[in-house]
Amino acid sequence: MKVLLINGSPHENGCTYTALNEVATTLKKNEIETEILYLGKTPLNDCIACGKCFETGSCVFDDLVNETAQRLSEIDGIIVGSPVYYAGPTGRVTSFLDRLFYSSSKKLAGKPGACVVSCRRGGASASFDRLNKYFTIAKMPVVSSQYWNQVHGRTPEDVLKDEEGLQIMRTLGENMAWLLKSIEAGKNTGISLPEYEKPITTNFIK
Secondary structure (H helix, E strand, O other): OEEEEEEOOOOOOOHHHHHHHHHHHHHHHOOOEEEEEEOOOOOOOOOOOOOHHHHHOOOOOOOHHHHHHOOHHHOOEEEEEEEOEOOEOOHHHHHHHHHHHHHHHHHHOOOOEEEEEEEOOOOHHHHHHHHHHHHHHOOOOEOOOOOOOEEEOOOHHHHOOOHHHHHHHHHHHHHHHHHHHHHHHHHHOOOOOOOOOOOOOOOOOO
16 A cells, blocks of 8 residues: 655755654555655646546646556555645645645545645645645545644744644554555455436536
8 A cells, every 4th residue: 555745845955844744654554565755846837727637548648647646546545745835835736736635536536635735834724625635526535633634833943843744744654544544454355435316517507
């Protein structure tokens, strides 16, 4: 089993990484393979709603989004990390997720998801709420912890002093590992993913 942890911060080894690494350490203790995917600093295209992914199965912009989408079959769970920018996640991570989820939501259904946010002081709950919506729209079970998944600090050294935040990360790791093992045990006894109805979309303007 493998969990992909997505680092949406421009700082590869900053506060967001510190939080994700705490989760990854706990997952490894539970014999879950991990990979931290750094989104980098180069620009990522936004979704332009062209709909080409419905025709081709991949995004029209051939970059890290398509590379990740092609690997989703080997990924069993996803954790997204972001710093807080003006009470929201970074534009980089939302551009990445908008395109990944829009083009590959069928590949994500049933895979547990969680998010982690890092802030100096405020805005964490609003960012946390925004990121969780990707999972709920994509039919992904959302993994909880013992509080909102957030750490506080201006630097990685500050985050390492946030004892409650680090414990929240470890609890998240334990819950993700438990859910992945439970899903695997279910599959081994013949329990498969739910059979979903064809989506119904309702417009409120007639």
